Amino acid sequence: xxxxxxxxxxxxxxxxxxxxxxxxALPGNFLVLRKQALIGDAISHVVLPGIVVAFLLTGAISxxxxxxxAAGAAIVAVxxxxxxxxxxxxxPGAAMGVVFTTMFAGxxxxxxxxxxxxxxxxxxxxxxxxxxxxxxxxAVGWSSLLDLEALAGLPPELPRIALTLLGVCLxxxxxxxxxxxxxxxxxxxxxIGIRTGALGMALVITAAIAAVAAFDAVGSIIVIxxxxxxxxxxxxxxxxxxxxxxxxxxxxxxxxxxxxxxxxYGPLWLGGADAVSAAGMIATMSGLILALSxxxxxxxxxxxxxxxx
Amino acid sequence: MLWDALTLQLGYNATLVAVGATLxxxxxxxxxxxxxxxxxxxxxxxxxHATLPGVCLAFMALVALGGxxxxxxxxxxxxxxxxxxxxxxxxxxxxxxxxxxxAAIGAVLSVFFGLxxxxxxxxxxxxxxxxxxxxGFLLGSTAGMLWADALIIAGGGAATxxxxxxxxxxxxxxxxxxxxxxxxxLPVNRIDLAMMGLVMAVTVVGLKIVGLILxxxxxxxxxxxxxxxxxxxxxxxxxxxLAGGAAGYLGAALSASAPNLPTGPIIVLVSFGFFALxxxxxxxxxxxxxxxxxxxxxxxxxxRQGLLALAQGQKIYEPLTLRxxxxxxxxxxxxxxxxxxxxxxAKALRDEKRWEIVRADQxxxxxxxxYDGLRDIExxxxxxxxxxxxxxxxxxxxxxx
Numbered sequence: 001x002x003x004x005x006x007x008x009x010x011x012x013x014x015x016x017x018x019x020x021x022x023x024x025a026l027p028g029n030f031l032v033l034r035k036q037a038l039i040g041d042a043i044s045h046v047v048l049p050g051i052v053v054a055f056l057l058t059g060a061i062s063x064x065x066x067x068x069x070a071a072g073a074a075i076v077a078v079x080x081x082x083x084x085x086x087x088x089x090x091x092p093g094a095a096m097g098v099v100f101t102t103m104f105a106g107x108x109x110x111x112x113x114x115x116x117x118x119x120x121x122x123x124x125x126x127x128x129x130x131x132x133x134x135x136x137x138x139a140v141g142w143s144s145l146l147d148l149e150a151l152a153g154l155p156p157e158l159p160r161i162a163l164t165l166l167g168v169c170l171x172x173x174x175x176x177x178x179x180x181x182x183x184x185x186x187x188x189x190x191x192i193g194i195r196t197g198a199l200g201m202a203l204v205i206t207a208a209i210a211a212v213a214a215f216d217a218v219g220s221i222i223v224i225x226x227x228x229x230x231x232x233x234x235x236x237x238x239x240x241x242x243x244x245x246x247x248x249x250x251x252x253x254x255x256x257x258x259x260x261x262x263x264x265y266g267p268l269w270l271g272g273a274d275a276v277s278a279a280g281m282i283a284t285m286s287g288l289i290l291a292l293s294x295x296x297x298x299x300x301x302x303x304x305x306x307x308x309x
Numbered sequence: 310m311l312w313d314a315l316t317l318q319l320g321y322n323a324t325l326v327a328v329g330a331t332l333x334x335x336x337x338x339x340x341x342x343x344x345x346x347x348x349x350x351x352x353x354x355x356x357x358h359a360t361l362p363g364v365c366l367a368f369m370a371l372v373a374l375g376g377x378x379x380x381x382x383x384x385x386x387x388x389x390x391x392x393x394x395x396x397x398x399x400x401x402x403x404x405x406x407x408x409x410x411x412a413a414i415g416a417v418l419s420v421f422f423g424l425x426x427x428x429x430x431x432x433x434x435x436x437x438x439x440x441x442x443x444x445g446f447l448l449g450s451t452a453g454m455l456w457a458d459a460l461i462i463a464g465g466g467a468a469t470x471x472x473x474x475x476x477x478x479x480x481x482x483x484x485x486x487x488x489x490x491x492x493x494x495l496p497v498n499r500i501d502l503a504m505m506g507l508v509m510a511v512t513v514v515g516l517k518i519v520g521l522i523l524x525x526x527x528x529x530x531x532x533x534x535x536x537x538x539x540x541x542x543x544x545x546x547x548x549x550x551l552a553g554g555a556a557g558y559l560g561a562a563l564s565a566s567a568p569n570l571p572t573g574p575i576i577v578l579v580s581f582g583f584f585a586l587x588x589x590x591x592x593x594x595x596x597x598x599x600x601x602x603x604x605x606x607x608x609x610x611x612x613r614q615g616l617l618a619l620a621q622g623q624k625i626y627e628p629l630t631l632r633x634x635x636x637x638x639x640x641x642x643x644x645x646x647x648x649x650x651x652x653x654x655a656k657a658l659r660d661e662k663r664w665e666i667v668r669a670d671q672x673x674x675x676x677x678x679x680y681d682g683l684r685d686i687e688x689x690x691x692x693x694x695x696x697x698x699x700x701x702x703x704x705x706x707x708x709x710x
Contacts, residue, residue, distance in 0.1 A: 036411070038414060093351045094532075101526030112571050225416075228415035263427070286423075294408075
């Protein structure tokens, strides 16, 4: 395919999808190891009421209030889960289930009650985003990458998700040692003076920020898939955290790129006429990668020792 | 208007929906209880999301065979098959790989849902004009519910309840102590799968009314609500059914009473209302009960410390202690002990000394472990034992000049 076609139509969605996948996979590694993987699921459900409330308060579809609303809802949800868990002495899974389903139901109800027919805000959009529509109209070819005028016309989601990715990377690098220690041995981490409670909260908030930024671009289904599938697949490949992170980034990139390409061109190859949902395809590809690694991965068994055939 | 809805006076469709929602709520609450007691509540999330690809595939198959793509039985059968496949995947991931159950749940739910969405967009481009109903399975759509649909829901719910009734004892054993159940020779894995199968049945039945995202709420919230009110598992099961049924009925009635109130979300919110009330008001495990217990404990500690201070002739400064002592008629307003107060203070000091002897004596080790500063010694020792301790303490003795 020529640059004239690829750069305006496919480059930006590809980049956005990949960045979103990596930004979610990085904190996902720690969440999976800490057995908190479903926090990502809960966060991506409560984003909907956050966005609807932000829309009701501002009365317009603008990005920043919505991001703030979504992030606020995520934090409210985490606090509520913790409060219900402690006050009601309920196991965390059930507490999570109570909170996120209720908040999601509240979001749907608010959405139905308000007149959003004039604006583009609905449940389907929240679930699977519209990655395909994030095209770069000002580009004419590869040369546009050096053309400042054309660069100004980039879809705003791209710099936003790039910034988020940078922030997530920074968090991971800066807190690498405490994160690693407290993930594997919380008691030891506390004895050497790491504030594990605050660190755990910071990890969840980082995950929430990544989820909200990714959600804005690609919908919530990718967010859940990317929090869990690439790290889980990477877990089957290695016993070292550094290598696991590397694998998970590779898997996230792989599923984003292959998912996007398959969604865009797969139906054409099969003789169909229209593309299918890229977000859904990316999630499916990540599941395929997880399945392959679960069957063939060198460290897939619980004991952790590589299997000598 | 609400009254009309509650007494089923709002017409045919509203009545069907209310009856269906009530039955669904009862069976979801009862079934969800076992899942909740097994501490696997979120498995229902994976199961419900895994129904989507089945619904889509069934639709495509029905259309390809020339039938009506929206045949409810066909769609539900498809959803059951794909939910079962998802369940087996999740089971396999947790048993044969190193992944913990939460990661397996998340992986299954996101991948199956993603696949479902791919299929959904494929259906949209297939050019069959009648796919509009399928999105209804995401959030439920009760507007076009038919008599046949209601029959399916009622039949499915009743069948699930019957199976729960048959399987309740083994399921409870596995939920409370899987190792013991395995030692007794119960096939724990198969019972677990049966439990999940029942949850799947409820999910499939509930797709039409509340949709696959919110059915999770009906499986989790009523059992959690019921757990506040009882420590007996059979009571929790019944209460959960009751809470679920009431939420279904009230929610359906509320949503029929005004426009723009979607049934599924309203049922979930009513259910959460019950949960919030229970968490606040439940007698033993509720928040209010805990606060009251804490206040009572605080009062006892303050009164005891006050009594000991009085007995030893120390001045009390703590305002709460003073207020409590005054209210119990132990001291007068000027801080001087009343006669009754003096007697109680002397008794408190003597009891403290008795406890001291008990705690120093190896023979009373088990009793000494009960000491928390508030327990009356008469409640743990017999009168003879106390007399023996008093003999060791001895009476007041003169001081030689």
